[in-house]
Amino acid sequence: MASGEASAVEVAQAHLDRIASDDGTLHAFLRVDADGALASARAIDARRVAGEPLGPLAGVPLALKDVVVTKGLETTSGSKILAGWIPPYDATITTRIKNAGIVILGKTNMDEFAMGSSTENSGFGPSHNPWDLDRVPGGSSGGSSAAVAGSLAPLGIGTDTGGSIRQPAAVTGLVGHKPTYGGVSRYGLIAFSSSLDQAGPFGRTVLDTALLHEAIGGHDRADSTSIPAPVPPVVAAARAGAGGDLTGLRVGVVRELGGLGFADGYEPGVLSRVSETVELMAGLGAEIVEVSCPHFGYALAAYYLIAPSEASSNLARFDAVRYGLRVGDDGVRGLDEVMALTRQAGFGPEVKRRIMIGTYALSSGYYEAYYGQAQKVRTLISRDFAAAFEAADVLVSPSTPTVAFRLGARTDDPLAMYAADLCTLPASLAGTPAISVPCGLSEGLPVGLQIMAPALADDRCYRVAAAVESTLDARRGHPLLQEVPLR
Amino acid sequence: MTSTSQVTVDEVLARYDPVIGLETHVELGTLSKMFCGCPTEFGAEPNTQTCPVCLGLPGALPVVNVKSIESTIRIGLALNCTIASWCRFARKNYFYPDMPKDFQISQYDEPLCTDGYLDVLVDGEPFRVEIERVHLEEDTGKSLHVGGATGRIHGADHSLVDYNRAGIPLVEIVTKPIAGTGGRAPAVARAYVTELRELLRGLDVSDVRMEQGSMRCDVNTSLAPKGAAEWGTRTETKNVNSLRSVERAVRSEMIRQSQVLDEGGRIVQETRHFHEDTSSTTSGRSKEEATDYRYFPEPDLVPVAPDPAWVEQLRAALPDSPSIQRVRRQAELGLSDDEMAWLVNSGALQLFADTVAAGASAADARKWWLGDLARRANAEDIELAELAITPAQVAGLARLVAEGRVNDRLARQVLDGVLAGEGDPEQVVVARGLAVVSDTSALDAAVDAAIADNPDVVAKIQNGKVAAVGVLLGSVMKATRGQADAAAVKAMIAQRLGVNL
Numbered sequence: 011m012a013s014g015e016a017s018a019v020e021v022a023q024a025h026l027d028r029i030a031s032d033d034g035t036l037h038a039f040l041r042v043d044a045d046g047a048l049a050s051a052r053a054i055d056a057r058r059v060a061g062e063p064l065g066p067l068a069g070v071p072l073a074l075k076d077v078v079v080t081k082g083l084e085t086t087s088g089s090k091i092l093a094g095w096i097p098p099y100d101a102t103i104t105t106r107i108k109n110a111g112i113v114i115l116g117k118t119n120m121d122e123f124a125m126g127s128s129t130e131n132s133g134f135g136p137s138h139n140p141w142d143l144d145r146v147p148g149g150s151s152g153g154s155s156a157a158v159a160g161s162l163a164p165l166g167i168g169t170d171t172g173g174s175i176r177q178p179a180a181v182t183g184l185v186g187h188k189p190t191y192g193g194v195s196r197y198g199l200i201a202f203s204s205s206l207d208q209a210g211p212f213g214r215t216v217l218d219t220a221l222l223h224e225a226i227g228g229h230d231r232a233d234s235t236s237i238p239a240p241v242p243p244v245v246a247a248a249r250a251g252a253g254g255d256l257t258g259l260r261v262g263v264v265r266e267l268g269g270l271g272f273a274d275g276y277e278p279g280v281l282s283r284v285s286e287t288v289e290l291m292a293g294l295g296a297e298i299v300e301v302s303c304p305h306f307g308y309a310l311a312a313y314y315l316i317a318p319s320e321a322s323s324n325l326a327r328f329d330a331v332r333y334g335l336r337v338g339d340d341g342v343r344g345l346d347e348v349m350a351l352t353r354q355a356g357f358g359p360e361v362k363r364r365i366m367i368g369t370y371a372l373s374s375g376y377y378e379a380y381y382g383q384a385q386k387v388r389t390l391i392s393r394d395f396a397a398a399f400e401a402a403d404v405l406v407s408p409s410t411p412t413v414a415f416r417l418g419a420r421t422d423d424p425l426a427m428y429a430a431d432l433c434t435l436p437a438s439l440a441g442t443p444a445i446s447v448p449c450g451l452s453e454g455l456p457v458g459l460q461i462m463a464p465a466l467a468d469d470r471c472y473r474v475a476a477a478v479e480s481t482l483d484a485r486r487g488h489p490l491l492q493e494v495p496l497r
Numbered sequence: 498m499t500s501t502s503q504v505t506v507d508e509v510l511a512r513y514d515p516v517i518g519l520e521t522h523v524e525l526g527t528l529s530k531m532f533c534g535c536p537t538e539f540g541a542e543p544n545t546q547t548c549p550v551c552l553g554l555p556g557a558l559p560v561v562n563v564k565s566i567e568s569t570i571r572i573g574l575a576l577n578c579t580i581a582s583w584c585r586f587a588r589k590n591y592f593y594p595d596m597p598k599d600f601q602i603s604q605y606d607e608p609l610c611t612d613g614y615l616d617v618l619v620d621g622e623p624f625r626v627e628i629e630r631v632h633l634e635e636d637t638g639k640s641l642h643v644g645g646a647t648g649r650i651h652g653a654d655h656s657l658v659d660y661n662r663a664g665i666p667l668v669e670i671v672t673k674p675i676a677g678t679g680g681r682a683p684a685v686a687r688a689y690v691t692e693l694r695e696l697l698r699g700l701d702v703s704d705v706r707m708e709q710g711s712m713r714c715d716v717n718t719s720l721a722p723k724g725a726a727e728w729g730t731r732t733e734t735k736n737v738n739s740l741r742s743v744e745r746a747v748r749s750e751m752i753r754q755s756q757v758l759d760e761g762g763r764i765v766q767e768t769r770h771f772h773e774d775t776s777s778t779t780s781g782r783s784k785e786e787a788t789d790y791r792y793f794p795e796p797d798l799v800p801v802a803p804d805p806a807w808v809e810q811l812r813a814a815l816p817d818s819p820s821i822q823r824v825r826r827q828a829e830l831g832l833s834d835d836e837m838a839w840l841v842n843s844g845a846l847q848l849f850a851d852t853v854a855a856g857a858s859a860a861d862a863r864k865w866w867l868g869d870l871a872r873r874a875n876a877e878d879i880e881l882a883e884l885a886i887t888p889a890q891v892a893g894l895a896r897l898v899a900e901g902r903v904n905d906r907l908a909r910q911v912l913d914g915v916l917a918g919e920g921d922p923e924q925v926v927v928a929r930g931l932a933v934v935s936d937t938s939a940l941d942a943a944v945d946a947a948i949a950d951n952p953d954v955v956a957k958i959q960n961g962k963v964a965a966v967g968v969l970l971g972s973v974m975k976a977t978r979g980q981a982d983a984a985a986v987k988a989m990i991a992q993r994l995g996v997n998l
Binding site for chain 2: 322
């Protein structure tokens with residue numbers, strides 16, 4: 011586009027055409043904003059013709075997860091309770107995406123209120139994995155991962171509360187990064203769990219992902235928990251890492267995430283790809299150490315108390331009074347009854363389950379035993395990380411214990427579904443950055459390597475990921491995504 | 498409701514000891530709301546002072562208004578509290594349509610200020626009220642229930658919600674239980690609220706207008722059998738929105754509870770509503786089946802950790818306490834101790850001072866506030882502050898008298914007009930045609946007519962029965978509808994008849 015080979019309008023139209031032909035199968039998008047996309051593409055083209063300086067992503071299309079509020083464009087967070095809601099304001103990251111000249115193609119499917127690991131909890135039907143249409147694209151940001159892996163968009167935005175960027179990236183062969191908590195503004199993300207939610211980028215390459223991170227990151231006064239610091243040098247790190255030199259880098263392999271004695275539930279193919287990649291890193295000059303994080307085993311339990319507790323409070327506002335669905339308001343029924351009927355009809359079963367768990371965990375007499383105890387576990391997990399980062403510069407693990415599972419395989423077993431986040435939860439609870447980068451295939455399906463770094467050292471994730479990516483691509487002779495079956 | 502046979506407070510005290518406690522909510526006078534930039538002015542069109550944050554729209558996040566923290570710390574310091582070096586906001590979760598997020602951002606087990614006290618005077622005796630905590634929270638919106646008989650949600654056709662008030666910073670000041678007051682419990686409650694209001698006004702953190710709801714009191718009352726080791730079950734009376742009501746709410750709850758206990762009944766821990774018209778309380782919701790608010794630390798806000806140096810700066814810059822200010826004011830206003838005590842207790846010291854500031858002499862302010870206005874308030878059983886007259890209007894009335902434009906009798910008619918809502922004193926004079934007649938030609942004619950119409954009275958006066966002049970005076974007054982200056986008329990009659998009167 012910068013060289014004039016293609017206009018932003020041509021690029022946007024090509025992607026809109028691709029969506030028109032393929033999204034009936036993938037169901038990555040909840041709504042496509044063709045008019046809006048073409049209008050912003052035209053504006054970028056006009057600015058380019060006028061000789062205005064434009065950012066590196068100006069004119070590049072993007073798939074935006076429907077949890078992100080967009081002014082004038084329906085936003086539902088995957089829930090029927092918000093169907094038809096047209097926000098009167100833009101999220102900070104929406105504004106930053108627009109300011110970077112990035113073209114928003116539409117809003118992508120997700121598990122309702124970001125609760126899930128497969129998009130099967132969406133109020134509007136599941137998305138499909140472009141690698142195998144019978145399998146899930148991961149979740150909760152599965153619409154964005156399906157869109158990017160399926161070439162409906164080159165870039166995607168997800169949000170990650172317990173793994174909702176890294177896990178879908180892993181199972182669709184993408185790069186996906188969860189920034190340090192507070193590194194990207196939460197203003198305008200429909201809250202699931204406020205102390206865990208973080209928005210972040212999906213890309214087909216580490217560099218694309220870093221460029222998008224740079225565009226959306228940085229301090230925002232509208233979010234009190236936003237870190238008042240510049241975005242870490244992620245783009246420079248992605249470029250530097252592509253040289254493939256990891257000399258002097260200490261890589262810690264986390265025993266509790268798939269290591270010896272902790273391999274239950276992990277697919278052998280996943281563990282093989284990960285250990286091969288660790289060997290590859292050693293070949294690039296890295297020093298490999300094994301680290302132990304004894305409290306990681308409690309992460310799942312702590313997460314499933316903290317996140318539902320906060321969710322039970324965050325989702326209280328969907329009460330049929332001000333916006334969204336209203337059921338049973340016949341002039342006879344009272345307020346409480348209309349509220350109950352609306353929430354009964356508007357929320358799906360997983361959301362109701364978590365609201366009930368959270369309400370129970372926060373209730374008087376149980377608070378200390380559940381929420382209080384979970385917060386203590388969180389502190390212990392942070393201490394595990396601190397100790398591990400004394401011994402290693404980055405930590406690695408599988409991004410998820412298995413490759414993409416089949417649609418419907420886990421819908422009747424919430425605990426099996428929760429296990430998809432086993433590897434991603436510790437970094438979520440500690441608020442530390444982590445990236446998932448493809449490291450090969452198992453039974454023809456992508457495997458992701460998770461690279462974790464200390465808070466604010468997001469650039470380390472990108473540097474190491476870029477080294478892994480460039481070395482594997484060179485060995486393979488082409489990017490992994492080229493192997494997505496053609497339809 | 499209380500039964501028909503009323504007992505007196507004295508009878509209650511023969512058998513029971515009261516314990517009271519007060520929770521006072523004060524809307525801070527910050528220019529913008531607590532977590533967003535919306536304005537806070539009272540009385541705007543519904544839902545015109547709102548944004549995604551104070552409407553709790555999906556995705557919106559709060560950011561703390563530093564001024565609200567500063568005001569709360571200043572209140573805490575003025576109440577001799579300890580200021581927390583680190584504290585957090587908490588979410589108080591419950592469903593209510595006037596609360597946009599269906600939780601209120603408040604403080605729970607980590608308030609900003611703790612353990613203070615306020616010294617008050619009760620019947621001239623000092624009394625120390627201990628303060629448990631001072632914390633900061635956001636106000637809710639207001640519901641309007643349309644179509645029902647009671648104005649309550651039950652039976653209404655539909656309800657409207659105004660979110661202009663939602664998110665206005667609200668400080669809650671909670672006393673420790675106040676025991677050992679005996680029969681002075683109602684007076685202590687009133688004296689505390691009165692003193693607190695003066696203190697807040699002096700800090701300039703709120704306009705503390707109870708009638709507009711910017712200061713609201715909840716009064717807790719319990720009774721225990723005399724000498725009992727444990728306190729009784731308390732009730733919480735809400736909707737207590739004047740100083741007088743604070744006193745009456747305590748008194749009526751003491752009497753009601755004593756009757757329940759006398760009859761062998763049990764006090765239910767509950768919220769009760771105070772009714773200004775009957776000075777009684779009725780049962781609200783029971784706290785025994787209370788909402789579980791599921792408090793937890795507000796994850797959208799970072800902890801508050803006031804810099805100790807800043808707190809010390811705020812402490813150093815505090816104004817004098819109300820008691821010190823009162824000593825100075827009493828001297829400035831030339832009030833006796835009794836007058837001062839009366840004004841303070843009736844909550845009218847500020848009205849008085851404002852009247853002087855508006856140009857009246859202290860003597861005139863005293864004459865009106867302690868005289869006519871006090872009598873009228875008493876007759877109507879309301880507070881001086883509730884009279885429909887402003888200090889500026891009282892000063893205007895005093896000015897009319899001082900300039901000789903109305904006499905005292907007319908001034909009272911002007912006062913009637915002002916209180917009836919007919920406008921400022923000047924407007925009432927014009928509208929009612931109450932100016933003293935100083936047009937000499939009109940007076941001349943009236944005096945001449947009185948003399949011509951009453952030849953026998955004139956004869957009596959000229960024969961030395963000077964008291965008969967009253968008849969002529971009355972005739973002139975009647976002709977001028979009372980608007981003549983009596984002394985001037987008398988002088989004119991004396992001159993015409995050639996006598997000394």
